[in-house]
Amino acid sequence: MAGTTATERSGTSKGGGTLYRGDLGMWSWVAHRITGVLTFFFLFAHVLDTALVRVSPDAYDKVIETYKNPIVNLFEVGLVGAVLYHALNGIRVMLVDFWEKGPRYQRQMLWAILGLWVLVMIPGTYFMLVRTVSEMFGGH
Amino acid sequence: MSELTLARPRSPRRPAARRSNGELYSWLFMRISGVALVVLVLGHLFIMNVLDGGVHRINFGFVAGRWASPFWQFWDLAMLWLAQIHGGNGLRTVINDYARKDATRFWLKVLLYVSMVLIISLGTYVIFTFDPNITD
Numbered sequence: 348m349a350g351t352t353a354t355e356r357s358g359t360s361k362g363g364g365t366l367y368r369g370d371l372g373m374w375s376w377v378a379h380r381i382t383g384v385l386t387f388f389f390l391f392a393h394v395l396d397t398a399l400v401r402v403s404p405d406a407y408d409k410v411i412e413t414y415k416n417p418i419v420n421l422f423e424v425g426l427v428g429a430v431l432y433h434a435l436n437g438i439r440v441m442l443v444d445f446w447e448k449g450p451r452y453q454r455q456m457l458w459a460i461l462g463l464w465v466l467v468m469i470p471g472t473y474f475m476l477v478r479t480v481s482e483m484f485g486g487h
Numbered sequence: 488m489s490e491l492t493l494a495r496p497r498s499p500r501r502p503a504a505r506r507s508n509g510e511l512y513s514w515l516f517m518r519i520s521g522v523a524l525v526v527l528v529l530g531h532l533f534i535m536n537v538l539d540g541g542v543h544r545i546n547f548g549f550v551a552g553r554w555a556s557p558f559w560q561f562w563d564l565a566m567l568w569l570a571q572i573h574g575g576n577g578l579r580t581v582i583n584d585y586a587r588k589d590a591t592r593f594w595l596k597v598l599l600y601v602s603m604v605l606i607i608s609l610g611t612y613v614i615f616t617f618d619p620n621i622t623d
Contacts, residue, residue, distance in 0.1 A: 384581060387574035391602060394567065394610045397550075401613050404547035404622060414542050423542065427532050434529055437521045444518065474537045 375457050379436050382429040389426060420479045424472050431467060435460035513576055520573045527566040551619035560614055567610040575603040 367373075399407040413419055439456045443449040449456075536542055553559045578599050586592035 380577075380581065383574065383577045387578055390570055390574060391606055394606045398609050398613045400547060400550055400617060401621070407547045407550070411545055414545070420542070423536055427536060430528060430532060434525045438525065441518050441521065471537055475541055478540065478543050 371454060371457055375436055375439075379433060379440075382433040385429055386426070386433060415479075417479045417483060420476060424475050427471060427475065428464070428468055431471075432460075432464055435464055517573060517576060520569045523565070524569055524573060527562060528570065531562075531566060551617075554614070554617050555619070564611065564614050567614070568607060571603050571607050571610075575599060 369376075396410045397407075399410055414423065436457075439453070439460050442456060443453050535545065554563075579596060582592055582595045582599065586595055
């Protein structure tokens with residue numbers, strides 16, 4: 348994993364072709380794309396549901412109730428995780444582009460943002476799910 | 488400094504592909520809006536999902552309380568516009584990368600631009616015309 352570069356690995360795919368199999372940097376790019384597209388689709392739905400405040404308080408409250416459903420609540424953790432990765436990796440991309448030593452430390456910076464992601468997501472997940480979990484198992 | 492001697496270019500003008508700097512501005516916009524969105528979106532997610540009970544305390548009254556302040560109105564308006572243009576520009580790149588036929592690429596982009604205009608207009612309208620006493 349650590350030592351191989353993209354050039355060493357290209358051309359070693361099964362078919363003997365030259366399929367690009369980049370290293371970690373490629374996967375950080377793939378994850379950046381997927382999290383970005385997912386967030387954009389969610390944003391479409393989210394502006395529509397918020398627009399219900401122009402219809403009636405009742406209509407808005409009803410739709411917002413779905414956000415408090417345990418399954419949807421779990422998706423919210425996923426959404427926050429996706430957006431957080433996209434934000435942290437975006438900062439890393441900017442450092443690679445604008446900081447003179449950025450390209451040299453791109454791999455270390457990837458591990459750093461992944462570590463930061465875990466550090467933020469542990470308390471984040473706790474606070475997002477604590478009420479749902481206590482209502483399911485504590486019984487209110 | 489010695490004088491740089493180069494043959495005079497024979498082509499009368501630059502090739503077509505280099506005549507526009509659109510992609511450069513698009514690249515720059517992604518980074519500038521990205522910095523702003525890190526603050527706006529992570530702040531929004533923290534307030535709405537994590538702080539003080541998170542999503543369970545959100546209802547019409549909560550929205551009314553926030554949009555009583557011009558600060559949060561401006562926050563949400565800036566977030567809406569920047570996120571739509573940043574995300575729309577990202578999706579434009581994704582469409583350019585994966586659509587194989589010109590017609591597919593064209594219609595996917597039409598769909599994308601229509602959805603961007605729809606969401607930006609609707610969101611802006613809602614923020615500017617929000618009425619906390621809508622039922623009265």
